[in-house]
Amino acid sequence: xxxxATEYGMERPRMKKSPxxxxxxxxxxxxxxxxxxxxxxxxxxxxxxxxxxxxxxxxRRFLRRCDPSIAIDDITFSVLNRHTSPEEIASxxxxxxxxxxxxxISEAGCPAIADPGADxxxxxxxxxxxxxxxxxxxxxxxxxxxxxxNGQSFAFLGYLPIDSRERVAxxxxxxxRIQNERQTQIFIETPYRNNRIIAELTKALPGxxxxxxxxxxxxxxxxxxxxxxxxxxTAKYNYDKIPTIxxxxx
Amino acid sequence: xxxxATEYGMERPRMKKSPxxxxxxxxxxxxxxxxxxxxxxxxxxxxxxxxxxxxxxxxRRFLRRCDPSIAIDDITFSVLNRHTSPEEIASxxxxxxxxxxxxxISEAGCPAIADPGADxxxxxxxxxxxxxxxxxxxxxxxxxxxxxxNGQSFAFLGYLPIDSRERVAxxxxxxxRIQNERQTQIFIETPYRNNRIIAELTKALPGxxxxxxxxxxxxxxxxxxxxxxxxxxTAKYNYDKIPTIxxxxx
Numbered sequence: 001x002x003x004x005a006t007e008y009g010m011e012r013p014r015m016k017k018s019p020x021x022x023x024x025x026x027x028x029x030x031x032x033x034x035x036x037x038x039x040x041x042x043x044x045x046x047x048x049x050x051x052x053x054x055x056x057x058x059x060r061r062f063l064r065r066c067d068p069s070i071a072i073d074d075i076t077f078s079v080l081n082r083h084t085s086p087e088e089i090a091s092x093x094x095x096x097x098x099x100x101x102x103x104x105i106s107e108a109g110c111p112a113i114a115d116p117g118a119d120x121x122x123x124x125x126x127x128x129x130x131x132x133x134x135x136x137x138x139x140x141x142x143x144x145x146x147x148x149x150n151g152q153s154f155a156f157l158g159y160l161p162i163d164s165r166e167r168v169a170x171x172x173x174x175x176x177r178i179q180n181e182r183q184t185q186i187f188i189e190t191p192y193r194n195n196r197i198i199a200e201l202t203k204a205l206p207g208x209x210x211x212x213x214x215x216x217x218x219x220x221x222x223x224x225x226x227x228x229x230x231x232x233x234t235a236k237y238n239y240d241k242i243p244t245i246x247x248x249x250x
Numbered sequence: 251x252x253x254x255a256t257e258y259g260m261e262r263p264r265m266k267k268s269p270x271x272x273x274x275x276x277x278x279x280x281x282x283x284x285x286x287x288x289x290x291x292x293x294x295x296x297x298x299x300x301x302x303x304x305x306x307x308x309x310r311r312f313l314r315r316c317d318p319s320i321a322i323d324d325i326t327f328s329v330l331n332r333h334t335s336p337e338e339i340a341s342x343x344x345x346x347x348x349x350x351x352x353x354x355i356s357e358a359g360c361p362a363i364a365d366p367g368a369d370x371x372x373x374x375x376x377x378x379x380x381x382x383x384x385x386x387x388x389x390x391x392x393x394x395x396x397x398x399x400n401g402q403s404f405a406f407l408g409y410l411p412i413d414s415r416e417r418v419a420x421x422x423x424x425x426x427r428i429q430n431e432r433q434t435q436i437f438i439e440t441p442y443r444n445n446r447i448i449a450e451l452t453k454a455l456p457g458x459x460x461x462x463x464x465x466x467x468x469x470x471x472x473x474x475x476x477x478x479x480x481x482x483x484t485a486k487y488n489y490d491k492i493p494t495i496x497x498x499x500x
Contacts, residue, residue, distance in 0.1 A: 023392075023395040023396060032290075034288055034289045034290055035288055035290040035385075036288055036290075036385045037288055037385075038284055038285055038286055038287055038288050038289075039284045039288075039289055040282075040284055040285040040286075110391060110395055110401075111395060112394070112395045112396075112398070112401045113391065113394060113395060113401035114401055114402050115401070117395075117401075118398055118399065118400060118401050119398075121395070121396060121397070121398035122398030122399075122476070123398075124398070125397070125398045125462075125475070125476040125477075126476075131396040131398075131474055132396065132472070132474075133391075133392035133393070133395040133396040133467075133474070135285075135286045135287075135385065135386060135387045135392070135468075136385060137385045138388070138391050140391070141360060141363065141383075141388050141390070141391050142273075142383035142385070143383070144362070144363060145273040145360055145361060145362045145363060145367075145371070145383040146273060146362075146371060146381040146382065146383040147371070147375070148362075148368055148369075148371035148372030148373075148374070148375045148381075149368065149372075150368065151360075151362045151363035151364055151365070151367075151368050152364050152408040153405075153406065153407055153408050154405070154406055155403075155404070155405035155406075155433070156403065156404055156405075157403055158402040158403050183405070212375075217383075218385075222382070224381055224382075224383070225375070226372070226375040226376075227375075
C-alpha cells in the first residue's frame, strides 16, 4: 500500500484541496450559449486564466460568446490534441502546482467524452487534485433521452471499425447485446458516411430492430427520429455531413 | 412498408411538427438551479402547462425553484412511476393531440436515463411527435468526464445483480470488457450498500484496476476520486447513504 499511497497523492478520499481542474463543456452548434450552458459556467469561464483546449481559435470564440468583455490576452492556452506527446500532457497541469485553477474545453460538447481530455484528467487524479465536471450538452446523453430506448443500460462505442468484416462482426455483437442484455447501443460515423451507414444497417440487421438517428443536436436543424429499420429501408433522408449519432434497440 | 408507414405517423424524417415533448432535466442536489440548468430551460419551465413527473411534490418544488412566481395551480401533472400501467402511459400524451407542448421531469437528473420516462418517449416517437432533449446534470456523464477513464467507449449497467453468484459473474464480465474492449464500466448501488460494494470490488478484481467513486455530484460534498483498487482496499471512506456512482477501468 505504501507505493500506492505515494503515487496517489491524497491521504483521504474526501479532502478538498484547491486548486481545481474544471471540465467545461462547450456549445455544439451556433445557437445561443444560454440554451445549453448554465450561467454558473459562464461566470467561471470569465474567471479562469489557464485553459487546456483542442483548438485555440474555437476556444477563444467560445469564451467570447460566454463573455464579450473577456480579457482574452490575459489567458494562457495549452493545446491538447492527438499529436500532443505524453511529456507535454504531463506538464500542462504545471499552473495548478502554482495554485491556479484550470479548465479543459473540448471542441464541442463535453470534454473527455469522445475526445483527448481524459489523459489530462487521469494525471490530475493521480496527483490528487480536485476535479470538477460542469453541466453542458452531450449528444450521447441527449439522443439517448429522446430516443425512447433503454436508459438503464446502454453503451457508447465510438466509431464503427472501417474494415468491412470487422464492421459486420461489430454489428452482430451489438445485436447480441441488445437481445441478451437489453443494452442500447450508441455509435457515431464520419459525417460524410452518415447516409451509407443507415443503408448498411437496414441490410445487416433485422427489420423490426429500432434505429434512432439523432442529427444536429442543439442546432437549428435538430432532428431525433426513432423508427424500425424496415421503415428506414425505404425512407427518404439526407444526413450527409451533418453531425449525427446513431442508436439501436428493439 | 405500408404497415410501418401507418404505425409510424411521420412521412419524412425532417418534418418539424408542433407540439413538442421536452425532456427536462432537474437538479440532483439542493444547490442553486443556475449551477446546473441553462436559463433557456428555466424560461421553458415557466411556459409549459402539462408535465409528466415521477413525484408531483418534488416536481412542484423544482418548478418553484426555477420560477418563484410560477402559477402552479394552472399546471396539470401526470404521475409516471413503476406502478403506472401501459394504458395510463399511452393516455398521458393526450394533451399533445390537442396541440399542447409537454415536458417530462425526472426525480433527479436527466429524464429517461435510469428512470421510467423512456416508455412515454417511445410512444411519442411512434406517434411522430417532435421530441426535444434539454441540457442538464447527469451523474453518469459528469462522473465519466472527471474519472480520467476512456470516454470513447463506455457502458452504463444500472444496478448490479443482488444474487451473489450473478454479481460475481457480472464483475468478471466487466473485467473482460475493460481488458478486451477498453470499455469503461459504470454502475450504481443502493446507497446504503455503497461502502460494502467498494470492499467487495477490492476482493473480486485485480488490485491494479482503477476504481472511480463519484459521490454527491453537483452537491455540497461532491467528491470524485480515481485510485487503484489496492488503494481503496486500505483507504478510509464513508459513502453510506450518499448518492454515488462507480466506474471501473484500467
